Amino acid sequence: MNEFHLNGIGMTSQRTRDRLIGRLQDQGIRNFEVLDAIRSVPRHLFIDEALAHRAYEDTALPIGHNQTISQPYIVARMTELLIEGGRLKNVLEIGTGSGYQTAVLARFAQQVCSVERIKALQEKARARLKSLKINNVLLRYADGNTGMKDKAPFDGILAAAAPAQIPQELLEQLAVGGRLIIPVGEHKQVLYRVTRTETGFQQDKIEEVKFVPFRSGVR
Numbered sequence: 001m002n003e004f005h006l007n008g009i010g011m012t013s014q015r016t017r018d019r020l021i022g023r024l025q026d027q028g029i030r031n032f033e034v035l036d037a038i039r040s041v042p043r044h045l046f047i048d049e050a051l052a053h054r055a056y057e058d059t060a061l062p063i064g065h066n067q068t069i070s071q072p073y074i075v076a077r078m079t080e081l082l083i084e085g086g087r088l089k090n091v092l093e094i095g096t097g098s099g100y101q102t103a104v105l106a107r108f109a110q111q112v113c114s115v116e117r118i119k120a121l122q123e124k125a126r127a128r129l130k131s132l133k134i135n136n137v138l139l140r141y142a143d144g145n146t147g148m149k150d151k152a153p154f155d156g157i158l159a160a161a162a163p164a165q166i167p168q169e170l171l172e173q174l175a176v177g178g179r180l181i182i183p184v185g186e187h188k189q190v191l192y193r194v195t196r197t198e199t200g201f202q203q204d205k206i207e208e209v210k211f212v213p214f215r216s217g218v219r
């Protein structure tokens with residue numbers, strides 16, 4: 001099914017996308033540039049064709065290997081929190097998954113480094129980002145517990161999977177003034193914003209969330 005056909009039957013039409021944007025605004029997303037990014041990044045290209053008709057629903061959807069493409073609301077919310085202080089130079093994402101959040105982040109950072117532990121997902125994400133001509137992204141197949149030391153420090157780090165506790169390495173790879181947006185917890189998860197200050201870390205609870213677990217090792 002190509003984009004023309006999808007558009008033809010209205011599943012990915014501008015109207016469908018605008019409806020999603022309205023929903024995100026109702027849920028409190030205010031950053032105009034973030035809303036614009038969600039409106040323009042073609043989410044239907046980041047999921048299987050069989051699910052493409054649901055691409056602009058505000059819901060997580062399966063992408064195989066027991067993983068999901070993140071809900072648009074949470075992608076918008078985390079991006080908004082990450083860029084609150086302005087555009088970013090160097091961002092680290094843990095959990096490339098479909099590459100959807102990566103594509104959104106790529107609009108707000110000079111460089112996005114993204115780590116994924118499932119090779120098959122990473123390969124698909126790489127092909128999608130390439131076909132969309134998104135070139136400021138560095139994908140690495142690795143366990144995100146250790147971040148990406150050789151590319152640190154980062155002025156923003158975003159995790160798309162929830163660890164029981166914040167991995168120490170991620171905190172260490174934050175630049176002073178940089179922020180980490182991460183869901184934490186096993187059954188009940190809370191989204192945190194951790195800001196590195198001159199003297200330590202400031203931790204703010206944002207809201208309750210539901211993410212896939214942050215795992216160890218690669219597959």
Ligand code: SAH
Pocket residue numbers: 067068069070094095096097098099100101102115116117118121142143144145160161212213214215216217
């Ligand atoms: N933002 C992605 C979300 C994918 S789901 C999207 O919208 O498509 C979370 C992803 O994190 C999964 O692909 C999972 O394999 C990955 N993940 C979980 N633990 C990880 C780890 N320790 N290192 C790297 N990736 C991890």
